[in-house]
Amino acid sequence: VNTFINFFDFETVQSALTALLSSIATWPPSVSLGLALMLGALAGEVAHRLHAARIYGYWLAGAACASAFALMAPSDAQSSAPLMQRFAWVFDIALGWLLVEAGRRLDVQWLLRNPALAVTAVLEWLLAAAGVSAALMVMAVPWPHALLAGVVLAHASPVLVHSISASLRAEGQVAERAMHLSATGIVLTAVALPVALTMAQTHAQAAAVSAGVVAPLSVLSMAQPLTDALAALAVGALLGALVRWISEPTRNVSALRSAPPDINTKALTGAAADKKASARKRRARGTFMLRGPTLAGGVCLMVGLAQWWGLPALLGCVALGWAARSRRYSSHSEPDDRMLSSVGTLALVLVFMVAGAALPWNAWWQHGLSEEVFLAATGMLFARLAMKVIAIGLTGSWSGLRLKQSIALALALQPTSVTGVVFWMAALTAFAAWNPLASQAVALALLLGDVLMPALLSWLLRVIGEAGEPHIELQTTNSARTRVIDTELAGAARI
Amino acid sequence: MLSYTTSQPLTMGVELELQLLHARDGALSRGATDLIAVVHKKKALQPRITPEITESMVELNTSIHTHHDPLLTELRELRDALCEAGDKLNTAIAGGGAHPYSVWKDRRIYPTERFLHTSKLYGYLAKQFTVFGQHVHIGCPSGDAAIALTQRLAKYIPYFIALSAASPYSYGEDTSFETSRLHAVAVFPLSGHMPRLADWKEFNEYFDEMMGYGIVGSMKDFYWDIRPKPEFGTVEVRIFDTPLTVEMAAALAALVQTLSSRLMKQTDALPGVATYRVYGYNRFQACRFGYDAMLIDPQTKESFHLGESLATLLQSLMPEAAELGNLKPMMYLQDLASAQQNGASWMRAMHAQTGTLEEVMRLQAALFRQSSQSDATMDATKKVAASA
Numbered sequence: 001v002n003t004f005i006n007f008f009d010f011e012t013v014q015s016a017l018t019a020l021l022s023s024i025a026t027w028p029p030s031v032s033l034g035l036a037l038m039l040g041a042l043a044g045e046v047a048h049r050l051h052a053a054r055i056y057g058y059w060l061a062g063a064a065c066a067s068a069f070a071l072m073a074p075s076d077a078q079s080s081a082p083l084m085q086r087f088a089w090v091f092d093i094a095l096g097w098l099l100v101e102a103g104r105r106l107d108v109q110w111l112l113r114n115p116a117l118a119v120t121a122v123l124e125w126l127l128a129a130a131g132v133s134a135a136l137m138v139m140a141v142p143w144p145h146a147l148l149a150g151v152v153l154a155h156a157s158p159v160l161v162h163s164i165s166a167s168l169r170a171e172g173q174v175a176e177r178a179m180h181l182s183a184t185g186i187v188l189t190a191v192a193l194p195v196a197l198t199m200a201q202t203h204a205q206a207a208a209v210s211a212g213v214v215a216p217l218s219v220l221s222m223a224q225p226l227t228d229a230l231a232a233l234a235v236g237a238l239l240g241a242l243v244r245w246i247s248e249p250t251r252n253v254s255a256l257r258s259a260p261p262d263i264n265t266k267a268l269t270g271a272a273a274d275k276k277a278s279a280r281k282r283r284a285r286g287t288f289m290l291r292g293p294t295l296a297g298g299v300c301l302m303v304g305l306a307q308w309w310g311l312p313a314l315l316g317c318v319a320l321g322w323a324a325r326s327r328r329y330s331s332h333s334e335p336d337d338r339m340l341s342s343v344g345t346l347a348l349v350l351v352f353m354v355a356g357a358a359l360p361w362n363a364w365w366q367h368g369l370s371e372e373v374f375l376a377a378t379g380m381l382f383a384r385l386a387m388k389v390i391a392i393g394l395t396g397s398w399s400g401l402r403l404k405q406s407i408a409l410a411l412a413l414q415p416t417s418v419t420g421v422v423f424w425m426a427a428l429t430a431f432a433a434w435n436p437l438a439s440q441a442v443a444l445a446l447l448l449g450d451v452l453m454p455a456l457l458s459w460l461l462r463v464i465g466e467a468g469e470p471h472i473e474l475q476t477t478n479s480a481r482t483r484v485i486d487t488e489l490a491g492a493a494r495i
Numbered sequence: 496m497l498s499y500t501t502s503q504p505l506t507m508g509v510e511l512e513l514q515l516l517h518a519r520d521g522a523l524s525r526g527a528t529d530l531i532a533v534v535h536k537k538k539a540l541q542p543r544i545t546p547e548i549t550e551s552m553v554e555l556n557t558s559i560h561t562h563h564d565p566l567l568t569e570l571r572e573l574r575d576a577l578c579e580a581g582d583k584l585n586t587a588i589a590g591g592g593a594h595p596y597s598v599w600k601d602r603r604i605y606p607t608e609r610f611l612h613t614s615k616l617y618g619y620l621a622k623q624f625t626v627f628g629q630h631v632h633i634g635c636p637s638g639d640a641a642i643a644l645t646q647r648l649a650k651y652i653p654y655f656i657a658l659s660a661a662s663p664y665s666y667g668e669d670t671s672f673e674t675s676r677l678h679a680v681a682v683f684p685l686s687g688h689m690p691r692l693a694d695w696k697e698f699n700e701y702f703d704e705m706m707g708y709g710i711v712g713s714m715k716d717f718y719w720d721i722r723p724k725p726e727f728g729t730v731e732v733r734i735f736d737t738p739l740t741v742e743m744a745a746a747l748a749a750l751v752q753t754l755s756s757r758l759m760k761q762t763d764a765l766p767g768v769a770t771y772r773v774y775g776y777n778r779f780q781a782c783r784f785g786y787d788a789m790l791i792d793p794q795t796k797e798s799f800h801l802g803e804s805l806a807t808l809l810q811s812l813m814p815e816a817a818e819l820g821n822l823k824p825m826m827y828l829q830d831l832a833s834a835q836q837n838g839a840s841w842m843r844a845m846h847a848q849t850g851t852l853e854e855v856m857r858l859q860a861a862l863f864r865q866s867s868q869s870d871a872t873m874d875a876t877k878k879v880a881a882s883a
Binding site for chain 1 (some may be wrong): 518520524525526529532533554578582583601603613738739740743756827829831834836837838840841844845848849851857858859860861864867
């Protein structure tokens with residue numbers, strides 16, 4: 001009995017776990033990664049069995065691991081940070097892959113054909129950034145710090161929107177527009193964040209020299225982040241075009257698209273019998289197989305080049321996906337598409353685990369949450385929601401949405417998971433002097449978003465009728481049977 | 496007893512079932528509800544653009560016309576309204592008899608009482624029925640005339656199939672058929688041709704019998720290739736694949752009108768039993784080989800080439816076409832028949848040029864929304880006809 005009690009002695013358990021957690025950093029990376037994936041997949045399955053989105057499981061697994069580190073090994077040396085750093089490159093590629101997927105769904109032509117939608121994209125982002133900033137400024141946070149929070153929280157996460165939509169096989173205006181607006185939102189945030197950081201840093205430097213004097217912004221200092229953003233877009237687009245060139249057979253169809261030949265064009269007679277036609281078809285089949293490897297190569301190259309040249313990788317990945325384009329029709333038949341789908345799931349497990357682990361669990365477990373931070377976070381979330389409702393409400397009818405859909409779209413643009421964490425960490429890393437209230441409130445807002453938004457989005461897509469049917473509605477009984485039997489019975493009764 | 500609404504002979508109207516596509520990648524979308532909501536903001540369009548059995552299709556209905564040109568003008572207006580609404584929703588509109596690579600399980604039934612009932616009764620067949628046809632209504636003065644025209648038109652079904660065929664692909668593969676759409680129709684128990692009936696009285700007896708069995712509730716339950724439509728006072732030809740352009744749709748309507756004009760004047764006996772014995776085989780030949788089909792003549796018991804006999808038929812119809820103002824569309828059809836081209840050959844040619852069916856669908860949508868080329872071709876044909 002004593003042995004049994006001793007075995008469960010808290011201090012013994014704690015020291016054993018501390019030793020275990022400390023030693024994880026020394027394990028071969030593949031063992032840690034393998035365990036993490038197994039844990040994430042298991043947690044995802046549990047979430048699914050509980051009728052929740054699988055990403056809840058991934059996220060909670062990450063959050064639980066980081067919390068375990070925070071509770072059992074509170075010193076910095078024993079925290080999860082070194083482990084996370086070891087796998088930073090895996091996370092970057094996984095996130096890059098998911099953003100490429102988001103980019104592949106982006107149809108810039110739609111924004112051109114429906115200018116109201118383009119206006120919505122900019123307006124909802126601007127108003128959300130303004131709303132979040134104003135909510136913090138009400139709590140006496142200096143405007144550059146508040147603006148930084150506004151920029152981080154203005155976008156909606158295309159990763160979450162895309163993953164929930166895909167898991168529900170959602171299709172419709174709310175799902176499509178949410179994917180488009182979240183993709184444009186991430187582009188706007190990726191462009192605006194370095195600018196906001198520059199402004200905050202300039203303001204902080206000026207404040208250090210002379211309190212209360214707003215320093216003039218240097219044009220050059222503003223130009224650098226914008227140039228980087230443009231360069232990332234260009235590199236991503238080039239890599240995407242390369243992926244498409246290698247893996248897609250379609251060539252020079254722009255002329256055909258602008259003026260497709262009429263049915264009775266004489267030239268058509270020979271076209272189908274063209275000797276090159278069979279070669280084109282053969283090539284079309286062959287090139288499908290190259291899509292997976294070329295796309296994966298493109299993502300790795302983009303992430304690597306962005307790190308090398310100091311460019312915003314997120315932006316480059318969205319551009320890569322946009323230029324590589326979507327090919328939806330083979331998704332059920334081609335083997336490489338099944339492979340792409342598996343890689344996408346793997347990437348989802350990884351990024352949501354890291355998103356769960358990256359929040360400041362150490363600080364929260366050790367110092368708790370102040371009421372002020374909670375108020376600021378909820379204030380920001382409400383301001384963000386209100387502004388997105390206003391922006392989409394203003395432009396919804398103009399862009400072809402019904403009122404119900406406009407409200408649903410505004411709600412569908414609330415998730416910030418993963419990309420929000422990435423932007424928050426980038427801001428915190430680049431600007432250590434970020435107002436603590438602002439940075440902690442953003443982190444808490446991200447946590448609240450992670451907890452609430454996947455469920456909200458899933459519910460929303462079901463309520464609005466855009467989620468795919470869960471299964472075929474099998475009518476196993478004969479709907480005509482009752483009528484026939486009634487007739488026969490009636491006849492028999494008469495006889 | 497069904498009552499027959501008398502209508503002016505040889506008036507015509509067209510119903511076109513159209514594909515709703517994702518503009519980005521040409522896949523079938525589920526956007527009918529949203530598209531109809533946008534289109535119906537204009538009240539005049541409410542009865543003209545209506546839902547169909549699944550969310551991936553809409554139906555475009557013209558008003559009643561006596562001539563080809565106003566029919567074409569209306570079709571173009573409806574098409575433009577539809578495409579404009581589609582632009583807002585990133586939904587492209589396309590003709591064609593069937594989507595080349597859609598999967599039936601991804602379709603969704605449009606939520607009306609009738610469509611949901613059809614879905615309950617027919618199970619997966621209802622979703623698989625996401626195929627797209629053109630229906631041409633021809634006005635008939637009486638029920639007897641409608642029954643007679645329905646039967647006399649039956650032997651021309653292979654020609655209609657060859658001209659309109661525009662569904663050579665299914666599940667991403669070339670089926671080797673000119674039209675695969677009709678296979679989706681053929682599985683329904685009341686498809687095929689109307690039974691051989693002498694007149695309106697006999698038709699009513701047949702209808703009452705089927706009602707008595709509980710097999711049908713209305714004329715809509717008959718999926719025949721040609722059927723009388725007593726509430727409109729018309730005969731409805733339902734065999735056509737939706738053509739790739741509205742110009743082609745109007746031309747096919749003009750052909751039915753011209754042919755009906757000749758058939759309505761005939762007073763000889765209605766087609767005999769032999770016509771119906773070869774009906775299925777001739778229909779298959781046309782679906783499979785299009786213009787190259789070898790048809791059986793039940794009278795002579797000899798086979799003949801569809802393309803050659805179609806050319807003769809079109810030429811012989813020119814006097815009636817001239818009377819009805821249908822020379823222009825009839826010559827357009829003559830051009831197509833002589834070159835042995837139809838929607839299926841266009842799709843195959845585009846597939847040969849681009850290598851992907853996704854690109855074919857995008858081109859198909861682009862072709863549907865433009866009319867300039869067809870118009871120019873038809874105008875040129877008209878000039879040639881006038882000078883001749």
